[in-house]
Amino acid sequence: MLKKIGSGVFSLSGAAILIGVIGGISSVVTIFMNTSEQVSVKWVLLSVILAVYMIIILLKIAHDAVDAGKPLPAFERPFKFVPDVGVFVIHKNENFVMNTIVGCYSQEDGIDRLAYIGTVLLIQSQLIQIKILADLEVLKSIPVGPDELKLIEIRPVVPLESLQRLIRQEHENG
Amino acid sequence: MVDRYFGKVVRVSDEYSVVVNVGDNHNVKLGQRFLLIGIGETIMDPDTGETLEQLEIVRGKVSVTHVQEKISTLTSCEVERDRDTKETRRQSPNTLTALTKMFGDGESVTEVTKLGVERIKPLSNPQPGDFIIKL
Numbered sequence: 001m002l003k004k005i006g007s008g009v010f011s012l013s014g015a016a017i018l019i020g021v022i023g024g025i026s027s028v029v030t031i032f033m034n035t036s037e038q039v040s041v042k043w044v045l046l047s048v049i050l051a052v053y054m055i056i057i058l059l060k061i062a063h064d065a066v067d068a069g070k071p072l073p074a075f076e077r078p079f080k081f082v083p084d085v086g087v088f089v090i091h092k093n094e095n096f097v098m099n100t101i102v103g104c105y106s107q108e109d110g111i112d113r114l115a116y117i118g119t120v121l122l123i124q125s126q127l128i129q130i131k132i133l134a135d136l137e138v139l140k141s142i143p144v145g146p147d148e149l150k151l152i153e154i155r156p157v158v159p160l161e162s163l164q165r166l167i168r169q170e171h172e173n174g
Numbered sequence: 175m176v177d178r179y180f181g182k183v184v185r186v187s188d189e190y191s192v193v194v195n196v197g198d199n200h201n202v203k204l205g206q207r208f209l210l211i212g213i214g215e216t217i218m219d220p221d222t223g224e225t226l227e228q229l230e231i232v233r234g235k236v237s238v239t240h241v242q243e244k245i246s247t248l249t250s251c252e253v254e255r256d257r258d259t260k261e262t263r264r265q266s267p268n269t270l271t272a273l274t275k276m277f278g279d280g281e282s283v284t285e286v287t288k289l290g291v292e293r294i295k296p297l298s299n300p301q302p303g304d305f306i307i308k309l
Contacts, residue, residue, distance in 0.1 A: 079220050085231055089217060122209075125178075126226045127217060146220055172258070 075155045078130070079105075081144050087121060088130040088154065095127050095156050097121050103158040104130070105140055107151050113138050117158055117166050130154055134166050178207065179305035184245065189296040191249045192236065194306055202246045203295040206238045208306040210248070210297060233304060248306065250297050256290030 008014055029035070074095055078088035088104065096102065097120060105118035115138040121131040132142070143149050181196035192210065197200055214229035236248035263284040 003250070080217060082214070082229065085214075089229065091219075122211070122230055122232055124227060124230055129229070129232075 004055065058065055074089075074157075076128070077151045078149050078152055078154060081142060081149065083142075083144070086127075086132050088118065088132070088149075088152070089155055090128050091128060092123065092126050092128055096123070096130075096154075097156070098123055098154060100103070101133075101158050102130055102156050103162070104132070105153045105155060107153055112153075114159065114162055115139050115152070116142075117162060118154070134169060136162070178307060180308050181246075181289050181306045183210070183300060183302050183304040183306070186302060187247070189300070191247055192259070192297070192300050192304070194246050194248060195244065197242045197244045197246045199244055202238055202241050204238050204241060208235050208236050208238075208248060208249060209282060209309055210300060210304055210306055212301055212304045217305075226284075230305075232298070233300050235292065235309065236297070236306070250294050252253045252295040253292050254295040255292045258290050259288045261286045261288060288303040 007132070070116050072093050072095055074091035076093050076096070080089040082089065090096070100116050100120050102120060103114050104118055106113050106115040115136055116132045117134040117136070118130040118132045121129040123129075135142075143152055176229050181194040181200070181202075183192045184195045185193040187193060210233040212228040212233055214231045217226045218224065219226055221276070234250050235252050237251040238246050239249045240247040263286065265282045
């Protein structure tokens with residue numbers, strides 16, 4: 001954010017705008033105020049402090065607005081597996097909708113493989129629970145530790161072939 | 175009680191039904207559907223160490239089967255189906271078919287698929303103090 005503002009200000013157009021604004025303000029000030037008049041330092045300090053406050057508040061608002069406008073990633077990495085209920089826990093992400101089918105991809109040695117098919121079981125205020133529906137037997141065991149979980153990526157996308165396999169399996173199992 | 179939670183389980187009747195502390199006074203209607211959840215462990219963000227929230231453990235989906243003034247009875251409304259079974263019936267040749275056997279066409283085989291029985295899914299370990307969320 002700061003980098004963006006910095007590059008904006010310290011650019012040719014930024015410098016031109018700055019010179020224009022300073023010139024405009026000084027011309028307005030000289031029309032209405034006597035510049036040869038002496039003013040107390042306390043008024044100068046007060047105006048500087050107010051200006052700094054205003055700039056900080058505006059920067060904060062701009063920062064929040066930029067953050068809010070950022071699109072969410074189309075995937076989430078689970079940070080916990082709860083074995084009792086068989087769910088992966090991920091951060092809340094609007095790309096994951098209740099009851100939809102998701103794919104849990106294992107990323108090992110640069111290879112991306114669909115390891116589990118799951119569903120969005122529950123959306124909480126800050127978390128989402130992903131229940132595993134089918135284990136495609138890509139991994140020997142369900143990852144539990146933090147390092148193992150970092151190798152899993154959950155996306156709201158499942159290849160048609162895998163989905164058809166799941167439906168067939170569900171149909172056979174009843 | 176948090177706004178998200180509409181009511182609380184006050185009694186577990188059996189593995190299919192629970193009684194909650196909201197009824198006609200909270201405008202509960204027959205057939206209304208809820209998600210029954212229990213409160214689990216507190217989840218922390220491993221990267222920031224920040225406490226996120228408590229995990230909600232889904233016990234099952236329930237619908238209102240009886241409403242009283244201050245309480246309601248909710249019953250599991252999820253359905254599970256047994257596995258389909260395939261049955262193969264072989265019909266031994268009779269006199270007429272014995273003749274046809276001579277020409278290479280013997281016993282008849284019929285495969286029948288018996289659909290699995292559908293039944294109400296029991297709730298997953300419901301406890302007094304569990305909450306219901308509107309669906």
